[in-house]
Amino acid sequence: MKLNVGGVDRALRIVVGLVLIGLTLAGQIGVWGWIGLLPLLTGLFRFCPAYTLFGMNTCPMDKK
Numbered sequence: 001m002k003l004n005v006g007g008v009d010r011a012l013r014i015v016v017g018l019v020l021i022g023l024t025l026a027g028q029i030g031v032w033g034w035i036g037l038l039p040l041l042t043g044l045f046r047f048c049p050a051y052t053l054f055g056m057n058t059c060p061m062d063k064k
Helices: 007-025 031-045 049-054
Strands: none
Touching: 007 031
């Protein structure tokens, strides 16, 4: 599994995921808030399957 989620992208995904899950647990939004698991997990694992499908990569380039 090749990493394809960079630093800023990763931080945003984790924050958005935690906010959505927190709002769901607080009863502010419905069960759709559990969709926050997707950005949270992709941020934690630094891999996004959708990025692979579209050929995207936000990780910095390796310097040789």
